[in-house]
Amino acid sequence: MSRKTKKRAGGISGYMGIAALVLAAVCIGMLMPSLSSRIQSARLERLEEVPELGAGELSLASDDIKLERLALISAMNNGGRDTLVENVSLSRGRYMSAEDAAGKLDEVLRLIDGTGLNIGSLSNKNFDWANAYLLIGENGDPAGVVMWEVYYFKNAGPVREWLDYVVDESTGILTHVSYGIYDERTYEEVITEGKRRGATHNMQALVENMEKSYNFAETRLQPQEVEDAAAVPDGIYYVSFVKNEQLMLNIQLSFDGGSWTINF
Numbered sequence: 001m002s003r004k005t006k007k008r009a010g011g012i013s014g015y016m017g018i019a020a021l022v023l024a025a026v027c028i029g030m031l032m033p034s035l036s037s038r039i040q041s042a043r044l045e046r047l048e049e050v051p052e053l054g055a056g057e058l059s060l061a062s063d064d065i066k067l068e069r070l071a072l073i074s075a076m077n078n079g080g081r082d083t084l085v086e087n088v089s090l091s092r093g094r095y096m097s098a099e100d101a102a103g104k105l106d107e108v109l110r111l112i113d114g115t116g117l118n119i120g121s122l123s124n125k126n127f128d129w130a131n132a133y134l135l136i137g138e139n140g141d142p143a144g145v146v147m148w149e150v151y152y153f154k155n156a157g158p159v160r161e162w163l164d165y166v167v168d169e170s171t172g173i174l175t176h177v178s179y180g181i182y183d184e185r186t187y188e189e190v191i192t193e194g195k196r197r198g199a200t201h202n203m204q205a206l207v208e209n210m211e212k213s214y215n216f217a218e219t220r221l222q223p224q225e226v227e228d229a230a231a232v233p234d235g236i237y238y239v240s241f242v243k244n245e246q247l248m249l250n251i252q253l254s255f256d257g258g259s260w261t262i263n264f
Contacts, residue, residue, distance in 0.1 A: 067249060108165055111206070
């Protein structure tokens with residue numbers, strides 16, 4: 001009897017051991033999504049803490065560092081395959097808040113001051129949203145650049161206006177600015193009569209404003225040569241960054257009626 005009792009007890013113990021293993025496997029399976037989520041969150045938290053140049057250090061950096069950073073940002077804006085391939089949204093920035101990014105509207109106004117460009121009737125009260133994101137390299141490593149994208153919008157009957165700009169968080173420089181206006185009445189008139197609104201813009205003033213922002217020591221900004229260097233018609237325009245007579249970077253500007261884009 002005692003042997004049978006021991007054998008039966010051992011069998012029950014074995015079954016319980018197997019059941020425990022099965023239960024553990026099920027629990028691990030249930031926990032895996034949560035664990036994976038926590039790991040991903042931890043990864044993003046580490047990415048948020050990527051060290052960068054301190055805010056405002058662009059003005060103190062060498063021309064080479066400035067040009068390298070601007071080229072990196074330009075490649076991002078223009079979809080450079082060999083530089084940056086992914087943006088990861090962040091819940092917060094490192095040096096700037098959403099309010100700080102929205103406050104860059106004043107710098108947008110300084111950038112276009114005297115150029116003939118404008119942002120229509122948009123103002124601070126038309127702020128819509130601001131999002132931060134981190135640039136990720138092809139190998140999955142952070143590129144060390146956090147950007148803020150800011151959007152202003154106004155809808156007034158048949159007229160809609162929007163302003164979209166991107167700020168490099170660590171330096172505070174504007175890397176992309178785009179203003180658009182859509183007027184249903186004007187659009188219908190253009191389509192019907194084949195008209196195109198003409199406008200001229202003072203590119204030399206824009207170059208001077210950009211030079212103040214970048215504070216280059218050895219690099220000069222050179223506006224595209226046109227018949228009248230002070231004014232260009234609607235279309236595509238370029239400003240070149242030249243160092244030691246060598247072209248380092250081009251910035252594209254496009255104009256279409258009242259809408260315009262500065263793409264760094």
